[in-house]
Amino acid sequence: MRLAIASVAFVLLGGVAVAQHQHQSAHGTPAKAPEPFTAAPAFAPDGTLWLVRPSAGRIMAMKSTDLGRTFSAPVAVTPRPLDLDWGPDARARIAIDPSGNPIVTFAIFQDRNFNGRAFFSRSPDGGASFPAPRPITADATSQRFETAAVDPSGRVFATWLDKRDAARARAAGKPYPGAALAYAWEDGAGGFGPTTIALDNTCECCRLSVAFAGAGRPAVVFRNIFPGSVRDHAVLTFKDAATPGPLRRVSVDGWKIEACPHHGPSIAIAPDGSQHVAWFTDGAARQGLFYARADSADAPFDPPRALSVPERQPARPFLLANGPALHLVWKEFNGERTAVRWQASRDSGRTWSAPRTVADTGDASDHPLLVAHAGRAYLSWLTEQEGYRLIPLEEQP
Numbered sequence: 001m002r003l004a005i006a007s008v009a010f011v012l013l014g015g016v017a018v019a020q021h022q023h024q025s026a027h028g029t030p031a032k033a034p035e036p037f038t039a040a041p042a043f044a045p046d047g048t049l050w051l052v053r054p055s056a057g058r059i060m061a062m063k064s065t066d067l068g069r070t071f072s073a074p075v076a077v078t079p080r081p082l083d084l085d086w087g088p089d090a091r092a093r094i095a096i097d098p099s100g101n102p103i104v105t106f107a108i109f110q111d112r113n114f115n116g117r118a119f120f121s122r123s124p125d126g127g128a129s130f131p132a133p134r135p136i137t138a139d140a141t142s143q144r145f146e147t148a149a150v151d152p153s154g155r156v157f158a159t160w161l162d163k164r165d166a167a168r169a170r171a172a173g174k175p176y177p178g179a180a181l182a183y184a185w186e187d188g189a190g191g192f193g194p195t196t197i198a199l200d201n202t203c204e205c206c207r208l209s210v211a212f213a214g215a216g217r218p219a220v221v222f223r224n225i226f227p228g229s230v231r232d233h234a235v236l237t238f239k240d241a242a243t244p245g246p247l248r249r250v251s252v253d254g255w256k257i258e259a260c261p262h263h264g265p266s267i268a269i270a271p272d273g274s275q276h277v278a279w280f281t282d283g284a285a286r287q288g289l290f291y292a293r294a295d296s297a298d299a300p301f302d303p304p305r306a307l308s309v310p311e312r313q314p315a316r317p318f319l320l321a322n323g324p325a326l327h328l329v330w331k332e333f334n335g336e337r338t339a340v341r342w343q344a345s346r347d348s349g350r351t352w353s354a355p356r357t358v359a360d361t362g363d364a365s366d367h368p369l370l371v372a373h374a375g376r377a378y379l380s381w382l383t384e385q386e387g388y389r390l391i392p393l394e395e396q397p
Contacts, residue, residue, distance in 0.1 A: 036084055038091040038366050039382040041390070043373035044100045049390065050127065052094045052104050057081030059092045059106050063127060067378075068390030077121050077130045083109045085116055085144060088262040089207040091367075093147050098154040102127045105136065105146045105158065115142035118160050122190050136160065137184065137195040141167045144179075145207050145264070153215035155241075156186040161204055161222075165197060178225045179204035183218075185241060198244040199224075203231045207264030211321070213273065213297050216241035221250070221267040221277050230256050233265050233279045237297040250292055251304045253283030268319035268326060270348045273297065278307065278317035278328055289314035289330055293349040307355075308332055308341070320370035322377045327393060328352070329368045329379060337361065340368045340381060342393060358393065361385050 036054045043049055049064040051071065058081055060074035077092075084092075085107040092106035101123045107116040117140060119133035136146055136158055146160035162182035169176030180197045187193040203223035211219050219237040224247065226232055233250040255261070265279035275294045281287065290304035307330055308314035317330040326345040331338055339360040343352045359368075361383040369380040370393075379391040 034086050036086045036091065037364060037382065037384070039380065039388055040091055040093045041369060041371045041378075041380040042094045042096050042102070043371055044096045044102075044126075045098060046100060047373055048100070049371075049373075050094055050096065050102055051388070052077065052092045052106075054084055054092060057084060059084070059104060061094065061102060061104060061123075061127060061130065067392075068388065075127065075130065077104045078106075078133055085109055087114075087144070087205065089145060089205070089264050091207075095148045095150050095156065097122075097150055097156060100126050102130075103148050103156060104130065104133075105148050106133075107144050107146055110140075110142070114144075115163065116144040118143035118146035120146075120148065120158070120192070124190070134191060136192055137162070137182070139164045139195065142179075143182070144204070147208055147210055149210045149212070149218065151212045151215050151218065155216070156192075157183065157210070157218050158185075158192055159183040159198075159208055159210060159218070159220055161202060161208070162195070162197065163204070165200055177201050177229065181208075181220065181222060181236065183220075183244075196242075198236060199247065201225050203261070205260030205262055209265055209267045209319075211267045211269040211275075213237055213269055213275075217297075219267060219269060219275060219297065221265045221279075223261065223264060223279075224249075228256060229258055230254055230283075231261060232281070232283065233277065235267065235275065235277065235294075237275075245297065248294075248300070250277050250279065250301050251281075251290065252285060253281040253290075253304075254285045255281050255283035257282075263315065266317050266319045268321040270321050270326060271324065272348050274348045275301075276319055276321070276326060276328075276349050277301065278319050278330070280315060280317070289317055291317070291328065291349075307343075314341075316367040318368055318370050320372060320377055322372040323375055325377065327370055327377045329358070329370060331365070331368055338365055340379060342379070344393070359389060359391055 059077040062071040062074045103122045118136040121130040121133040142163035148158045161179040166176040181199040184192040206223040224234040263280045288310040289307040292301040294301045312332040320327045339357045363384040366382040
């Protein structure tokens with residue numbers, strides 16, 4: 001195999017503060033909230049690379065026509081500073097519709113108890129401007145870890161963790177662990193239609209990941225709350241746009257915890273319909289970073305495969321299906337430097353290449369992300385020392 005690297009290091013938006021390792025409890029807030037240190041990418045159909053970043057409480061979008069070597073002047077998505085959700089698994093996200101219009105989602109904190117509100121803004125002119133953000137749902141109780149994705153037919157799907165049912169249960173004096181998995185589809189007028197609760201009692205503080213089993217068939221992986229407050233991962237694959245399928249447990253890790261892991265999973269679906277999940281656990285059965293595959297949306301997942309050893313602190317996995325290839329990246333720490341490790345598979349996850357280090361840094365960094373265009377997969381990674389890097393992943397015999 002040969003790895004080709006193109007990178008760019010630059011300072012965005014006049015100096016964004018670097019967030020340290022972020023840990024939050026279920027209650028209370030620090031005296032000064034940290035600035036999120038994140039960068040989320042997406043390719044437009046014409047090959048333009050879009051990036052969304054927080055800066056001084058605002059969300060900014062910028063584009064590159066040369067694969068991240070240079071970027072345009074940033075365009076404000078939010079007109080004024082906000083109390084952005086700075087949780088370790090939170091970030092502003094971007095998706096591009098078939099017309100090349102960016103859809104940006106993000107969340108703010110509403111109070112000192114980490115109740116959030118999710119917003120979106122959909123550009124009408126290819127990213128030249130963004131209208132004032134609107135709530136993703138009319139209910140104002142709490143939403144966090146929102147994400148939007150475009151299905152194979154071009155329709156925009158949004159999902160998030162929602163606490164309206166938890167608030168109702170508390171008001172009635174009834175227990176309600178965690179939050180609910182909620183979703184909505186675009187309404188044809190640039191917004192989102194009615195909210196539907198797909199599942200109650202999910203873990204309330206980890207990112208979600210979405211892939212599509214076909215048009216109108218999102219598959220969402222999330223950390224669920226199983227009986228006994230066991231917080232293991234599960235996948236819910238829709239039978240059609242209005243019908244969430246059954247809950248499928250990815251692995252029985254036995255992570256019993258009355259707290260928030262803040263460490264969500266990733267999912268990819270290969271062209272043959274096989275599903276692939278990577279996740280972190282500190283359960284009774286296993287600890288560390290793991291990967292598993294299922295032959296289809298109806299099949300059980302195979303036994304987990306460890307991606308590293310706990311001593312190297314593996315974290316933040318991300319999966320991408322790009323044509324016949326699957327790509328998997330994660331972070332490791334050797335005591336001095338943080339590295340992004342990469343594996344690829346060309347047989348639907350049955351075998352994988354040996355792990356390789358494709359980038360590293362000696363300082364703070366965002367989670368490693370993957371993005372693809374025109375048959376090529378790229379690592380997208382923001383670090384304090386090196387700035388933003390877009391690194392092509394090229395696998396050859």
